[in-house]
Amino acid sequence: MKQLIKLLNTSTFRVTLIYMGLFGMSALLLMGFIYWATVSYIATQTDETIEADVIGLNDQYRRSGLVGLVTLLQDRIIRNPNMSSIYAVIRKDGSVIVGNLNRVPPIPPDVNEWITFEFSQWWNGKPEIYKARARFFFIGDNYHLLIGRDIRALEFTQHLITNALLWGLAITLALALFGGLMMSWSSVRRLESINNSIRRIMHGDLSQRIPNRGTQDDFDQLAENLNAMLAQLEKLMNGIRQVTDNVAHDLRTPLTRLRNRLEELRETALNDNQDQLVEKNIAEADKLLHTFNALLRIGRLESGCHRSELIMIDLSQLLLDAIEFYEVLATEKQQTLTTHVAPALMIEGDRDLLFQAIVNLLDNAIKYTPENGYIDIALQQTDDNLLFSVTDTGQGIPDGYKEKVLERFFRMENSRSTAGNGLGLSLVAAVVSYHQAQMVLEDNTPTGLRVVLTLPQKKRDGRPSRHPNVLVTV
Numbered sequence: 001m002k003q004l005i006k007l008l009n010t011s012t013f014r015v016t017l018i019y020m021g022l023f024g025m026s027a028l029l030l031m032g033f034i035y036w037a038t039v040s041y042i043a044t045q046t047d048e049t050i051e052a053d054v055i056g057l058n059d060q061y062r063r064s065g066l067v068g069l070v071t072l073l074q075d076r077i078i079r080n081p082n083m084s085s086i087y088a089v090i091r092k093d094g095s096v097i098v099g100n101l102n103r104v105p106p107i108p109p110d111v112n113e114w115i116t117f118e119f120s121q122w123w124n125g126k127p128e129i130y131k132a133r134a135r136f137f138f139i140g141d142n143y144h145l146l147i148g149r150d151i152r153a154l155e156f157t158q159h160l161i162t163n164a165l166l167w168g169l170a171i172t173l174a175l176a177l178f179g180g181l182m183m184s185w186s187s188v189r190r191l192e193s194i195n196n197s198i199r200r201i202m203h204g205d206l207s208q209r210i211p212n213r214g215t216q217d218d219f220d221q222l223a224e225n226l227n228a229m230l231a232q233l234e235k236l237m238n239g240i241r242q243v244t245d246n247v248a249h250d251l252r253t254p255l256t257r258l259r260n261r262l263e264e265l266r267e268t269a270l271n272d273n274q275d276q277l278v279e280k281n282i283a284e285a286d287k288l289l290h291t292f293n294a295l296l297r298i299g300r301l302e303s304g305c306h307r308s309e310l311i312m313i314d315l316s317q318l319l320l321d322a323i324e325f326y327e328v329l330a331t332e333k334q335q336t337l338t339t340h341v342a343p344a345l346m347i348e349g350d351r352d353l354l355f356q357a358i359v360n361l362l363d364n365a366i367k368y369t370p371e372n373g374y375i376d377i378a379l380q381q382t383d384d385n386l387l388f389s390v391t392d393t394g395q396g397i398p399d400g401y402k403e404k405v406l407e408r409f410f411r412m413e414n415s416r417s418t419a420g421n422g423l424g425l426s427l428v429a430a431v432v433s434y435h436q437a438q439m440v441l442e443d444n445t446p447t448g449l450r451v452v453l454t455l456p457q458k459k460r461d462g463r464p465s466r467h468p469n470v471l472v473t474v
Contacts, residue, residue, distance in 0.1 A: 010138075016180025024173055031165040039158055046133055046149050047114065053085075053147050054137050061139055069139070070098045083121055086148035088131050089139070099146070107144060111136045116151070131155065177213035204387045206234040252289065259285040301353075301430035315386060315455075316345045318355055319379055326362045333371050340378040345386050348458045349435050358432040360424040361390045361451055369448070386455045393448040402441045 036373060061069045066089075073087045077100045077267040088099030096104055105117040114135050120127045134148025193211050201207045211232060262282045270278065319341055330337040347354075365375050369392045376391040397405055404410050406429045432439045440452040 002317060009459065013180050013184040016176065016183065020173055020176045020180070023176065024169065027169050031169065035158075035161050036166060039154070039160055042154050043133070043159055046151065046154065050133075050135060050147050050149060054135075054145070057145060057147070058139075066097075066139070066143065073098050080108065082150075083119075084135055084150045086131070086146065088146040089148065090144045092142055092144075096145070101146075104146060106133075107136050111138065111144070169227075181370070190328070190358065194219070195224070200228065206230065206237055231364075246352050252293075255285060257288055259289065274457055297356075297427065297430075301434050310348050310350060312346050312348055313351050314344060314353065315347045315388075316343050316379060318351065318456075319358055319388070322358045322362055323377060326359075326366060329366050330375065333366065333373075335366065335369055335371065336374045338374075338376045340376070340380070342380050344380055345379060346457065347455055350431075351456075353431045354435060357428045357453075358388075360428050364424055365390050365392040365394065365449075368392065374449075382454075385458060386458055388453040388455060391448065391450040391452060393442050393444065395446055396443060396449045397441065404440075 005083075028384050057069060057072070060072050064071075070089060073089065076085065077087060077098075080100075083100055086101060088101055088104050089097040090099075090104060090107075091097065096106075101119055103119070105115060108115055112135070114133065115135050116131060118129050118131055120129055131151050131152075132148040133151045134146055137145045137147065139145045179238075195210050197210050209227045212220050212223045212227070214220065256330070259282060262278055262285065266275065266278045266282070303430075323337070323339055323341075327337055369375055373391045378387075378389045378391075405425050407426065429439060436456055438454040442450050442452070444450045
């Protein structure tokens with residue numbers, strides 16, 4: 001069913017429907033003209049036959065009078081028992097002198113008007129109703145002559161043409177629809193193949209290329225251009241990774257050595273001022289190392305370089321461990337911390353990354369919620385997902401900044417006085433993407449922020465997604 005819906009939503013199928021509509025309208029107009037021309041031709045032939053018959057009977061009336069005309073009509077009626085021809089001679093008072101009708105139709109006000117009427121005829125022991133086309137003519141001053149033709153053949157022809165045209169139109173449209181579905185199916189297969197390759201590339205495998213059939217059609221030309229772009233992108237990304245590795249080796253190691261030397265210096269005999277200065281330098285070194293490690297971790301996650309064995313984790317216990325640590329900080333700020341954590345909720349994932357994401361969210365909530373504020377932490381199961389939320393009554397995030405706060409090093413003006421490096425939510429977004437989860441930032445009522453993570457209990461294909469699945473809700 002999903003495949004059929006996908007076929008119906010393709011642009012190829014929509015174009016096919018448009019052409020089917022245009023062709024159907026054109027075919028209807030053409031078939032309507034054929035129907036009109038054929039029926040008109042047969043009707044004209046019938047009228048001309050009747051008029052020719054009138055001329056002959058008028059001549060007979062002038063030569064032989066009424067008696068001769070009646071005798072001729074009686075002879076024709078006897079020789080034409082199937083009533084393909086209709087005859088009747090009628091007096092002014094409406095009585096019939098001769099004719100082959102059980103009931104003569106009334107004379108119209110305009111005698112020259114063509115009329116169509118029904119008549120009955122016995123066939124196989126039962127009456128059958130047929131139609132006739134006829135016309136009244138004056139004979140002398142006292143008589144009317146009715147001459148008509150059975151139009152069964154005309155009606156049969158009309159029925160035959162109508163059925164033929166309708167069946168022809170239906171078969172043509174069905175073939176066009178089938179052809180459209182086949183073209184759409186071929187298009188969907190090509191696009192699905194391209195999309196599968198793109199998904200693998202999005203997951204971090206830059207060695208993937210768009211398949212090329214070698215037919216040199218539009219899809220192949222698109223694939224060639226995309227593959228050339230991907231080759232250049234892979235080259236650039238490899239260069240960036242090399243630079244990142246060099247930076248990690250050249251900067252992180254010296255920073256670690258510097259911190260260790262400061263630790264050694266602290267162990268020596270220092271006065272109070274010197275000791276405070278060393279402590280500040282150690283704190284700054286820790287801050288730089290923390291920022292650098294967070295930046296490298298985000299880069300590895302987003303580039304798909306991070307590889308770890310995914311295991312089943314008790315997320316409930318992991319969350320409670322983090323809450324236990326941060327309860328002390330909340331108490332110091334006289335904040336009310338409430339929890340609604342369902343027990344023993346398991347998830348397949350990276351324990352360290354998930355713990356880091358939880359810690360970052362709790363740290364932000366406590367950091368940006370004022371004293372005597374309120375923080376709610378909840379974890380529950382919905383279908384095959386776990387729903388984790390952190391709600392606070394802090395300053396919140398304005399609508400125009402909800403996407404920007406996910407960028408590296410971005411900090412709002414009113415938070416620059418607070419300790420931090422602007423990487424907290426960026427790292428959370430990277431962890432969310434790695435676990436193919438979803439993060440929603442929405443306003444809390446009346447004030448504050450609510451962050452909701454929807455985490456699948458099992459990853460779909462075991463590979464990370466490179467793009468954060470972050471929704472911004474106003």
